[in-house]
Amino acid sequence: MISLYMAGNSWAHRMPARAKLLSLFAVSLLVIPFNTLWFSALMLAVVVVLYASLGKRGLEKLKAVRPLLWMMGIIFIVHVVLGDIEQGAIAVLRLLAMVLLANFISITTHMEALMDAVEPLFWPLRVFGLSSRRMSLAVALVIRFVPVLLAVYASLQEAYKARTTRSNSWRLLAPFALHAIKMTDHVAEALIARGGADGFDR
Amino acid sequence: MSDILKTISFDHVSIERNGSAIISDVSATLSEQRIGIIGRNGSGKSTLVRSLNGLLPISGGTLRVHGVSSEEGPKRLARVTGFVFQNPDHQLIFPTALEELSFGLRQIGVGKREAKDQGFALLKDHGIEQLAERPVHELSEGQKQLICILAVLIMEPKLLVLDEPFSSLDLRTRAALRRKLDALEQQIVFVSHELDALNDYDKVLWIEEGQVKLSGKPGDVIPAYQRHELFGADFHFAGAAVS
Incomplete structure (x- = not known):
């Protein structure tokens, strides 16, 4: 809920909400075993490409992550202090990628569709x-x-x-x-x- | 006699808020199409009009709105009376204009798809279909207030109550919204400090200290109110004024 719905009719908007949520779920499980720097960086890059596919307005929505940057900073610094710079970078890249991916769903999914998709959970x-x-x-x-x-x-x-x-x-x-x-x-x-x-x- | 299905009647109505009487023993019959309500801050204007929608229960007397009696409960009153508030940011419940409009229809039992279609059609009627999916917090104050009014109108109330709805709008937007209101077939009760806006109304009620001080044609009531307020007793900021 960091960012808000962006009106549009892109491929991501047309994709069913439930499919998007399930993909997010699958991706967040799949990344766990891949604990390498290049993989995390690649994932973040892929997420940025997703935003880019929405055009210029989509790229602007990357700003949604800005309020979290200080937290990422602290996480990174803690790792540096503990002497594991690589793990720090992986953690930050992975967090950024996941937050942005979740945000990507909220900006391309109408609230009503999202509610319908999760309604069975309620x-x-x-x-x-x-x-x-x-x-x-x-x-x-x-x-x-x-x-x-x-x-x-x-x-x-x-x-x-x-x-x-x-x-x-x-x-x-x-x-x-x-x-x-x-x-x-x-x-x-x-x-x-x-x-x-x-x-x-x- | 006036048609009871198009009339508001207050019969010795009193309204209490937090134990003190805000409106005391008001009787009035309002069958005109356009009714203005004027008076000081804290005079009881807002309290009085809130009773029309059932937002505030009356504590004495009887109120009838277009054939519905206050004894039938607040929901029945809310069904015949649409209410537009002062601040659109307090009234817009949904993130987008279209959801806001279809909400009202869903409330009265219209199906999801149909509510959406009708909501969009109404936006289109007013030439603002491009606002349908925009987040409401990005809209201008005038656009927001128009959405508020449409969200109420879509439920087809018989009476439309507006409580100082234009106080944060510029002159041009006020005039544009007022033209929209003038075109409506509903009976309108308009609470306002913009006295000029009420000159064309059929009847004006001047409320003071919870009672009707004067009612009649705007040409009589408004000048009397102005004389009283501008050239009457001295104003004291220390005086009680709770709004």
Whole structure:
């Protein structure tokens, strides 16, 4: 859920969602035994080619990985400190490739198709009275509100910076949480106004 | 007499929020097609119109909206009354415009494929089919609010309530959206601080301290409201104002 759906009609968009998810599953299992540097690099290269096949907009979506780079940095440094530079490089390349591959699926698969594809996995939850309809609503809400919450945080940062000249502080966390909670009230209201999570009586 | 199926009637309606009365003993019959609601922040405007959709339960009296009584429960009211909120970011629940529109239809029992087709058709009617698959957070404020309005209209409400829906929009976008509203056949209740926008309306209600202070033609009510608010008693920021 790092990146968002990219409208389009490429080969990847047309591929069935379930096939994409199963391929991702298969690839993530298959890479485990191949613990070499050249293989990991090759895999990352293949993933980048997949993005390139979507055109210029596709390549731009590679940026999705940017927020994770510091984490990759730490993983690499830990390996260097432990004296295993090669293993560090393999770990980082492999992580990048897998994250980007998963992200590739989220940018080329419509949320609804994705939900339909994984719906059978939610069937056991029916025992607890959770409908798959509610699950897909929940997923939609997450995808929808991540950017909204990021915008809220940015506006708090702006207000803070306007008076302190510093752009970030732990002090923003409490107001951010309050804004988020207030927002859930508004969204719940909007949902209720159109019949609530279960809809109108059929 | 006016047709009860096209009328809103408040009969001694009171509404409480967190234990205090926000609306007290309001009686009014609204059978006109275009109704404006004006008043200060915190006067009870939003509370009053929320009751039309069943978002807030009334604590006293009877409310009837296009043949549906408040006693039948909030869901029945929500079915006849579409509600457009102030901030589209709070109303748009889905990541894309098409999903937002088809959601409303799914809510009333329309099948998945058909909901999608109808949603797309409505976007096309308004010349914005190219927005169908775009993530809503990338849309302009005006586009977002139009999607909100269409997402409500697609459920074919008999009454459309809008609570200051244009307050973050520029002049041109407001005018364009207002033209869309003017063309609708639904009864409209419009809460607004843009008094000019209500000049062509059939009736304006001025709400103050939870009651109807004045109602009638915009030409009578709006100037009275302006005189009262601009040349009346001094304004104190320390005064109670909870909105």
